[in-house]
């Protein structure tokens with residue numbers, strides 16, 4: 001049945017205006033006013049914003065990591081995402097050295113298929129750059145539509161790749177039209193500092209932060225950025241946590257290098273003191289890179305405002321406190337890294353960002369959806385509200401006040417990192433391709449509804465635009 005969403009305030013990355021949406025066959029068929037309502041389901045969005053559905057560019061669902069497996073999988077993770085206003089996730093497909101990439105991709109399809117309630121796509125981890133890997137990449141891009149590759153510069157002896165691999169990935173990505181993503185921390189220095197801390201008997205969660213100082217995130221970010229310039233390629237730095245990394249990205253961008261930066265809600269709203277919580281509770285706040293001293297938050301907000309950082313990912317990577325985070329009692333290096341974040345990504349940016357005057361409403365949409373769609377080859381089907389785009393929409397109440405809590409969240413974990421935090425704003429209803437996933441704050445979606453998205457090559461939508469201009 002056709003749907004009409006009327007009386008809402010439509011917000012895109014560039015405009016804010018009153019208009020009604022006519023939805024037909026999963027797409028936005030028309031934007032106007034006073035549509036004929038015969039045979040339509042009519043939704044009154046008076047007093048609410050209509051945002052394009054959020055796109056989460058950074059999730060780890062059902063992922064083996066740190067000797068255990070993330071608690072949220074594609075079932076619970078995508079439901080929680082939808083409650084938070086996200087209608088597409090791009091998850092990281094991990095690969096194993098020496099094994100065909102296609103095996104890893106198959107495994108990830110199996111994890112997601114028939115479980116996801118919203119649309120999804122994959123990034124592919126590159127752990128080594130051999131002839132076999134190089135040979136497989138064109139198929140990965142053309143047949144799987146995977147146009148972003150992830151290189152880890154940290155997690156020595158586990159996921160870390162060396163500089164040669166990073167550089168060769170950048171060169172290959174340039175030729176193939178892919179975007180290279182990096183986890184930018186110097187894994188070798190971290191390895192030395194963590195061993196030293198343990199030798200000195202420093203085993204508490206706070207030492208996770210103290211052995212991964214911001215200087216080495218800045219160093220790795222600068223190194224990857226300059227490699228990118230040298231290869232004339234393109235780079236996306238995930239989970240930027242500190243001023244030093246922001247400075248390196250800004251410097252590279254001034255040099256004309258194609259570097260993009262993502263930060264995450266935890267770095268905007270939490271700080272290093274959380275790692276000192278008693279009774280081992282600090283373990284709940286172990287991320288890599290770690291939470292920083294509070295002053296770094298200003299650098300991150302400024303960068304989101306002035307465009308040196310462009311996106312917000314959740315880095316959803318959830319582990320229960322009981323049974324999983326506890327693996328690191330007595331040795332902080334054994335605490336699984338990561339936290340539950342998929343549900344609160346938009347709320348934190350809206351409440352802490354828009355409501356507090358740090359970013360505009362249109363920047364909010366760009367940072368949570370539009371820019372991500374453009375960078376990762378999903379635009380204009382995803383990431384905006386325009387005729388012909390998928391009807392991925394959030395009906396958002398900007399004024400409701402509530403308190404974040406594990407008691408009301410939908411993630412499968414036993415804590416919420418923002419427990420007790422008062423926030424303003426909440427998605428009321430969320431649609432993916434014209435179907436409600438969340439309606440009036442209730443899950444009405446279907447497992448398996450989510451479709452796998454093949455993505456366009458880096459910048460190809462821009463190229464298409466240019467060609468259109470020539471041929472019109």
Ligand code: URP
Nearest residue numbers: 183287288315317337338
């Ligand atoms: O601590 C984190 N960030 N866990 C997830 C894996 C990663 O490095 O993104």
Ligand code: ZN
Nearest residue numbers: 183238239288
């Ligand atoms: Zn990472």
Ligand code: ZN
Nearest residue numbers: 058060315317
């Ligand atoms: Zn991550």
Ligand code: ZN
Nearest residue numbers: 047048397428
């Ligand atoms: Zn309301």
